[in-house]
Amino acid sequence: MxxxxxxxxxxxxxxxxxxxxxxxxxxxxxxxxxxxxxxxxxxxxxxxxxxxxxxxxxxxxxxxxxxxxxxxVEFNENTSLAEVINEKIGEWITYDKAIKIIEGLLEARIINNREAALMKVAINDRNLGSEFGIRNKIRANILKAMIMVVLSLNV
Structure with a gap:
């Protein structure tokens, strides 16, 4: 229930x-x-x-x-996606916050289930393999790049 x-x-x-x-x-x-x-x-x-x-x-x-x-928040041609992504993600991001962003994009139908699953696995701590201090920075860069690619393909 x-x-x-x-x-x-x-x-x-x-x-x-x-x-x-x-x-x-x-x-x-x-x-x-x-x-x-x-x-x-x-x-x-x-x-x-x-x-x-x-x-x-x-x-x-x-x-x-x-x-x-x-x-x-609706994304349209008047909204700079790069600005929104940089504002939400910033220079570093935790795994939990990144997951919330991915789920928000999925819920808004900006990405599909397959893209969300790929993003989640790519930003997982086990797959980043770096020392703790720089994982969140690497995660932010990977997440921003993936979102920008997916959005550019969906135009």
């Missing part, structure tokens, strides 16, 4: 699909009531499942009913 966090995540993603605007406004307490859970459970889902690494941006508004706006 699915965990409540998974169910809430899928519910919010379904709302995105129905909305079809790339932006969704929800009320945390209303959603918590709907799922008969604490508002902190909604916060948990938002902070762990709708991260910038996965292509989401969250704005919360205090007062006025406590609305939370979730925006999906």
């Amino acid at each position: 699915a965990r409540l966090s998974d169910i809430i995540e899928e519910f919010i993603k379904d709302m995105f699909e129905e909305n079809n605007k790339g932006e969704l406004q929800i009320q945390r307490n209303e959603l918590a009531n709907y799922f008969s859970c604490a508002p902190s459970q909604i916060n948990y889902v938002l902070t762990t499942r709708f991260t910038t690494e996965k292509g989401y941006y969250i704005e919360s508004k205090r007062g006025g009913g406590g609305y939370i706006t979730i925006k999906r």
